[in-house]
Amino acid sequence: MWALDLDGVLWTGKMPIVGSAEAVQLLRHVGHEVIFATNNAFATEQAQIDKLASFGIEATGAVVSSAMAGASIVAPDERVLVLGGPGASEAVEARGASIVADYRNGDSVPDSVVVALDFDLSYERLRGAVQAVLDGARFIATNDDRTYPTENGLYPGAGAIVGAVQAATEVAPIVCGKPHQPMADLVTQRFGTEGVMVGDRPETDGLFAQALGYKFELVLSGVTTQADLPVEPAPASVHADLLALVSERV
Numbered sequence: 001m002w003a004l005d006l007d008g009v010l011w012t013g014k015m016p017i018v019g020s021a022e023a024v025q026l027l028r029h030v031g032h033e034v035i036f037a038t039n040n041a042f043a044t045e046q047a048q049i050d051k052l053a054s055f056g057i058e059a060t061g062a063v064v065s066s067a068m069a070g071a072s073i074v075a076p077d078e079r080v081l082v083l084g085g086p087g088a089s090e091a092v093e094a095r096g097a098s099i100v101a102d103y104r105n106g107d108s109v110p111d112s113v114v115v116a117l118d119f120d121l122s123y124e125r126l127r128g129a130v131q132a133v134l135d136g137a138r139f140i141a142t143n144d145d146r147t148y149p150t151e152n153g154l155y156p157g158a159g160a161i162v163g164a165v166q167a168a169t170e171v172a173p174i175v176c177g178k179p180h181q182p183m184a185d186l187v188t189q190r191f192g193t194e195g196v197m198v199g200d201r202p203e204t205d206g207l208f209a210q211a212l213g214y215k216f217e218l219v220l221s222g223v224t225t226q227a228d229l230p231v232e233p234a235p236a237s238v239h240a241d242l243l244a245l246v247s248e249r250v
């Protein structure tokens, strides 16, 4: 089983990394299952599949996101307030839980608050999430990435919004995405306990490989460069990019 990080492994921003689609095809051709592990909780599952398809990669049923990881610890009978985008809401609904539109003091308290990257963040939405957590709702974060890279520099990530809720409530969230255990459990339950995790960030993908019990393979097509080596956790091997790694393995 090969689990691949997306940004920095298959593409950087909107630009494909040369050979990455070919590498996925090679892995599948020799019989390896390939899945895609992303902390992107904003996009719906179909939007992620469509983006991969636009890079020439078939991914139906093979995307595992931090939104799914966050929803995996929600029970089907829960009422959930989502401070996040369509991907987070979709994942919560896919669990069978019901979504609470807003919360005010005096309303019946939701069981959980799921916080994710939210491009429609507003003071009112933040207030609802904070009040629900203060009144006893469980505080779940899809992921805690403080920023994410864009062609216009770093933008605030889910972790920045999670941090706002944490600052107001003084409650620590249960964080679910890479490199945390709920997403690792989701991957191993669905795809097995033996595999390879390929990523460009040791502090995320390397630690995630440890949580999975998978081998960590580092590629230098993303944020880590030759000058950063050696890194912790130590990868099984280091390659320029996914195609270089896969060409050696298949």
Ligand SMILES: [Mg+2]
Pocket (backbone or CB within 6 Å): 005, 006, 007, 008, 009, 199, 200, 201, 222
């Ligand atoms: Mg990456």
